Amino acid sequence: AAQQGGGAAADAPQATWREVYKRTLDMIVDTVENKLFHCYDGLGIMLCVKIVAALRGVMRRRRVTALNGFFDELNMHLWPRFRHVMDAHVLSLRSANVRRLGNPGTSTHYTTRRYAELASSLLAMH
Numbered sequence: 001a002a003q004q005g006g007g008a009a010a011d012a013p014q015a016t017w018r019e020v021y022k023r024t025l026d027m028i029v030d031t032v033e034n035k036l037f038h039c040y041d042g043l044g045i046m047l048c049v050k051i052v053a054a055l056r057g058v059m060r061r062r063r064v065t066a067l068n069g070f071f072d073e074l075n076m077h078l079w080p081r082f083r084h085v086m087d088a089h090v091l092s093l094r095s096a097n098v099r100r101l102g103n104p105g106t107s108t109h110y111t112t113r114r115y116a117e118l119a120s121s122l123l124a125m126h
Contacts, residue, residue, distance in 0.1 A: 017066045025070045042085040049078050
């Protein structure tokens with residue numbers, strides 16, 4: 001009957017695991033946070049989001065829940081930074097002086113090409 005509800009007996013291994021690996025996981029989160037502070041690579045950040053999602057899926061299939069908090073914490077740093085970087089891209093486009101961008105001539109304008117590459121890369125990751 002004690003096994004049905006889980007309870008403290010079911011949480012004991014996870015609590016021990018968290019206690020053993022807490023410093024390591026905290027160091028990883030701190031490193032990611034510090035690297036993200038100076039990162040303006042939206043594709044790289046989205047790649048990290050996809051890696052975290054894939055690893056979470058592996059852990060879910062293996063029924064390992066001890067890393068859920070770690071994955072949540074990583075996502076709490078990655079998603080806001082991705083949003084900030086993409087907002088900076090949009091602001092850059094909105095504030096661009098069209099006259100300073102130059103005459104594209106007969107070829108595709110480099111701004112259009114770069115947007116297409118960014119959109120294509122993001123869609124390919126999805």
